[in-house]
Amino acid sequence: KAGVTQTPRYLIKTRGQQVTLSCSPISGHRSVSWYQQTPGQGLQFLFEYFSETQRNKGNFPGRFSGRQFSNSRSEMNVSTLELGDSALYLCASSWYLGGAEDEQYFGPGTRLTVT
Amino acid sequence: QQQVKQSPQSLIVQKGGISIINCAYENTAFDYFPWYQQFPGKGPALLIAIRPDVSEKKEGRFTISFNKSAKQFSLHIMDSQPGDSATYFCAASASGTYKYIFGTGTRLKVLA
Numbered sequence: 001k002a003g004v005t006q007t008p009r010y011l012i013k014t015r016g017q018q019v020t021l022s023c024s025p026i027s028g029h030r031s032v033s034w035y036q037q038t039p040g041q042g043l044q045f046l047f048e049y050f051s052e053t054q055r056n057k058g059n060f061p062g063r064f065s066g067r068q069f070s071n072s073r074s075e076m077n078v079s080t081l082e083l084g085d086s087a088l089y090l091c092a093s094s095w096y097l098g099g100a101e102d103e104q105y106f107g108p109g110t111r112l113t114v115t
Numbered sequence: 116q117q118q119v120k121q122s123p124q125s126l127i128v129q130k131g132g133i134s135i136i137n138c139a140y141e142n143t144a145f146d147y148f149p150w151y152q153q154f155p156g157k158g159p160a161l162l163i164a165i166r167p168d169v170s171e172k173k174e175g176r177f178t179i180s181f182n183k184s185a186k187q188f189s190l191h192i193m194d195s196q197p198g199d200s201a202t203y204f205c206a207a208s209a210s211g212t213y214k215y216i217f218g219t220g221t222r223l224k225v226l227a
Binding site for chain 1: 147149151156157158159160161164204206208210211212213214215216217218219220
């Protein structure tokens with residue numbers, strides 16, 4: 001079974017631009033979560049989607065948004081990029097998230113650099 | 116109350132030794148505690164996870180010990196190998212919140 005895939009793997013953007021990152025979950029998984037990883041803040045939860053519905057959102061400004069499609073694929077968007085948005089953006093998928101033995105699997109991440 | 120405190124920040128262990136990483140939490144609603152291993156340039160990979168109704172879980176060389184009353188849990192890596200050199204993250208989740216809270220990570224180096 002293929003793992004979580006994220007595209008693109010690397011991205012360089014300029015301050016003020018916007019960016020869209022894509023995530024394809026493991027086949028059959030319906031929950032997709034997004035995390036931001038930085039050396040200073042570690043892994044920070046952005047949002048989680050299940051069946052196209054956002055079930056939880058982390059403490060990030062409104063410039064960060066996401067969505068999930070009917071095939072469970074997800075995208076996240078960051079508008080008006082700031083230097084501090086430079087990070088590794090990780091997508092994770094699970095069958096449901098919150099079940100008895102519901103494990104979450106991460107993709108390789110998208111490395112975003114804002115200049 | 117939402118934090119998960121992880122220690123140590125870094126750890127150096129001789130090959131064949133035992134690596135121990137500790138995590139502590141305050142939120143008693145947490146009911147799922149996974150550990151992840153991350154190599155440079157890769158996403159975190161699930162190692163092992165435990166629920167509060169179990170005090171210990173072992174999978175190969177990896178063991179989670181869980182102390183519900185102390186609100187602490189730890190990862191033990193037995194017979195540590197150079198290939199175990201990576202960053203390890205503990206995490207916690209509460210049912211119905213649909214998110215993980217991660218510890219700050221421990222960078223493990225196993226000397227050959």
